[in-house]
Amino acid sequence: MSFVASSLQRVRPSTGEDPAPTPEIEITGRRELTSDERELAGTIFAEFRADPRYHRFVLGCLNCGECTSGCPAARFYDFSPREMVQVAQNGDATTLWDAMQEKIWACCQCYSCTMRCRFGNDIGGIINVMRELSVVHGLESTRRALAPFRRTFTLLGTIGTQLAPDMIQPEFFRDWGPAATATEADWGVPLEILRKAIPVDVLQTTRAAWEVSVQTSLELFRIYEEAGVLDMLRAVDPDLVEMLVDLVEERREEFEAARERYRNELERMRGPVATFPG
Amino acid sequence: MLDSGEFRALFPNRPRPPGGPGRTVADLREEMERLESEGEIIIHRIRPENRPVRVTNLVGRTKQIPTDRLWHHKSCGQCGNIPGYPSSLLWLMNATHRTYLNEPHQTSCTAWNYHGTATSNPVALAAVAARNFHRAYETDHFPLIHCGTSFGDYKEMRKLLIEDGEVRKKVRDILHRIGRELVLPEEIVHYSEWLHVMAPEIVARQTHDMRGIVAAVHEPCHYYKMVPEDAVYDERVYAGQRPAVPTGILLALGATVADYSTWYDCCGFGFRHILAEREFSRSFANERKIRPMVEEAHADVAITSDTGCVTTLDKSQWIGKTHGFSYTLPVLADVQFAALALGADPYRIVQLHWHAVSAEDLMTKMRIDWKTAKAEFREYLQRLKNGGSPELLYPAREPIERFFAINKGQVPPEPDPGPSPSSKAVPTDAKGGSP
Ligand code: SF4
Numbered sequence A: 001m002s003f004v005a006s007s008l009q010r011v012r013p014s015t016g017e018d019p020a021p022t023p024e025i026e027i028t029g030r031r032e033l034t035s036d037e038r039e040l041a042g043t044i045f046a047e048f049r050a051d052p053r054y055h056r057f058v059l060g061c062l063n064c065g066e067c068t069s070g071c072p073a074a075r076f077y078d079f080s081p082r083e084m085v086q087v088a089q090n091g092d093a094t095t096l097w098d099a100m101q102e103k104i105w106a107c108c109q110c111y112s113c114t115m116r117c118r119f120g121n122d123i124g125g126i127i128n129v130m131r132e133l134s135v136v137h138g139l140e141s142t143r144r145a146l147a148p149f150r151r152t153f154t155l156l157g158t159i160g161t162q163l164a165p166d167m168i169q170p171e172f173f174r175d176w177g178p179a180a181t182a183t184e185a186d187w188g189v190p191l192e193i194l195r196k197a198i199p200v201d202v203l204q205t206t207r208a209a210w211e212v213s214v215q216t217s218l219e220l221f222r223i224y225e226e227a228g229v230l231d232m233l234r235a236v237d238p239d240l241v242e243m244l245v246d247l248v249e250e251r252r253e254e255f256e257a258a259r260e261r262y263r264n265e266l267e268r269m270r271g272p273v274a275t276f277p278g
Numbered sequence B: 001m002l003d004s005g006e007f008r009a010l011f012p013n014r015p016r017p018p019g020g021p022g023r024t025v026a027d028l029r030e031e032m033e034r035l036e037s038e039g040e041i042i043i044h045r046i047r048p049e050n051r052p053v054r055v056t057n058l059v060g061r062t063k064q065i066p067t068d069r070l071w072h073h074k075s076c077g078q079c080g081n082i083p084g085y086p087s088s089l090l091w092l093m094n095a096t097h098r099t100y101l102n103e104p105h106q107t108s109c110t111a112w113n114y115h116g117t118a119t120s121n122p123v124a125l126a127a128v129a130a131r132n133f134h135r136a137y138e139t140d141h142f143p144l145i146h147c148g149t150s151f152g153d154y155k156e157m158r159k160l161l162i163e164d165g166e167v168r169k170k171v172r173d174i175l176h177r178i179g180r181e182l183v184l185p186e187e188i189v190h191y192s193e194w195l196h197v198m199a200p201e202i203v204a205r206q207t208h209d210m211r212g213i214v215a216a217v218h219e220p221c222h223y224y225k226m227v228p229e230d231a232v233y234d235e236r237v238y239a240g241q242r243p244a245v246p247t248g249i250l251l252a253l254g255a256t257v258a259d260y261s262t263w264y265d266c267c268g269f270g271f272r273h274i275l276a277e278r279e280f281s282r283s284f285a286n287e288r289k290i291r292p293m294v295e296e297a298h299a300d301v302a303i304t305s306d307t308g309c310v311t312t313l314d315k316s317q318w319i320g321k322t323h324g325f326s327y328t329l330p331v332l333a334d335v336q337f338a339a340l341a342l343g344a345d346p347y348r349i350v351q352l353h354w355h356a357v358s359a360e361d362l363m364t365k366m367r368i369d370w371k372t373a374k375a376e377f378r379e380y381l382q383r384l385k386n387g388g389s390p391e392l393l394y395p396a397r398e399p400i401e402r403f404f405a406i407n408k409g410q411v412p413p414e415p416d417p418g419p420s421p422s423s424k425a426v427p428t429d430a431k432g433g434s435p
């Protein structure tokens, strides 16, 4: 069945028969769900409601629209925080499913709505819960939304910062114009020298926002492993995770070699370095 | 700008902001004390050595802002893209004789990634926060958060770790596996709060008159819209109706702060939008922020106090020409503005050459000889290219620090005062002065 309806609207197909008892809603504003999708929508809905943040973040709604009136995303997208709270409260799994396809990615996470809501809802926060679930379950729309972030994930996973000076190059950010950042064309020296001219030692880097010690970056990776972040990433980009694991293995080997090289100095020191298992 | 009385008179029926003498608000710190007494957490306390200054937060509670012996929690976007932001801050600390540690032993807060992609979760975010808190604690320097998003995230994570025993246990277990303990700082402090309370000392060193400069302030969302009660308010700034930072330091330096209708709006950064959907970021930045700042406030400069906001407002202006926005409004962080007011070199220290919109006309208005500074900076770059050594604001890290978060002789305050410092003590605290 195909029709146009404003998304998120509950529409009941007319069969000409007595509608009672009401079947679960099967038709969304986009299209009918396959049985697999329906099952997944049910699972996601149950997990959404079971998340401990649900009852902390969604407290009720007056439909006053105060949140939407200050929402930047609502000015440019078919999206509103009031609607997201209605979705969050709605008992229908497909309604939640629909909102999780695209709408959740319109929000720019400014928390203007959260600060304004007289009910005390954390709307930016509940949108994040929906987003997390869309990642955990590797929704196709989420894979598309996250595709441009491979370099960021790689940097975070292997180094521990999520931006590098060599990312900010005019060819990647044409819309920022020819003077977007300091370049060799303007200053006659390459990026490496421009970074060296920053009077802060750990900023004299081109491939990381600042120099992160190997121990520190391994600690972050360990946190990501232990807290299930790698599993989340695996659901949207398994190849990336394999690559990260390989890269981090190299970092670990580098760390072990350094432990050997600096053995005497390390033995003289006290502090966590002596106990970090690597 | 209206003074507080005039501002308040515009809203005769509006109740006074909460706070003031005699008001007590139950806050997280009481719960932190209880958790510490039960051995659940260690509190990183602000001590006299941190030379704290008291301010008031949104709900009237006193917030202590440490001004000395600080651990710099850097920002990815600042360090990667606006390096004059952290270097101006460190320069100001040298100028005011404050000590600090700026180490390679800090991870990103990872919250930019979280708010952009949701590829994390509360346990991971809280563990990252606590990992960095613990590192600051073991160096016996109090964490000073550079990024508005790190600040917002760390406020949230501290709250979560206090309120949710299950998350606390998971995080503690993870920390133990990396050789760390669950430490929570007594206060989460943003650098702009340091700047705010340091205003008297900064103004005392001012070399450039800013009275002719009109600034429009963009208030960073994650500074005050996440865990709002922890942001600093001051009756002298917008009558306590808006956050005191970064407006307070601009007023102290003599600049005129001009208001505009869309002050509450975000900048358009969007976390994912700035990387993957910039049509939104640039449209929003130009239409909702830059245009009113120029047309309504007649600003010479936009001032803000967060990474993403400087980036979005600065970088989005060029493309605006395609839609008839022909504005070239310089965008600076509050610390960059303050450093210029104190005579910092606009290129070597304030690093203005990384910004998309030129600040040269602004500097001319400030009576800064940027032409000479620029020529000297070009020569400096050539010296570096020919193998010269860079000038630094503090002694450089040791080679071993490329690998290890070494203890440099600091003695963590509590609960284990520890034995005498290691034999490998390195004098890493800056002692003032500039290169
Ligand atoms: S956090 Fe999202 S939903 Fe809320 S106001 Fe900002 S953009 Fe809108």
Ligand code: SF4
Pocket: A060, A061, A062, A063, A064, A065, A066, A067, A068, A081, A082, A085, A116, A117, A118, A119, A120, A121, A123
């Ligand atoms: S501000 Fe709160 S109560 Fe009002 S519509 Fe938005 S979510 Fe509902």
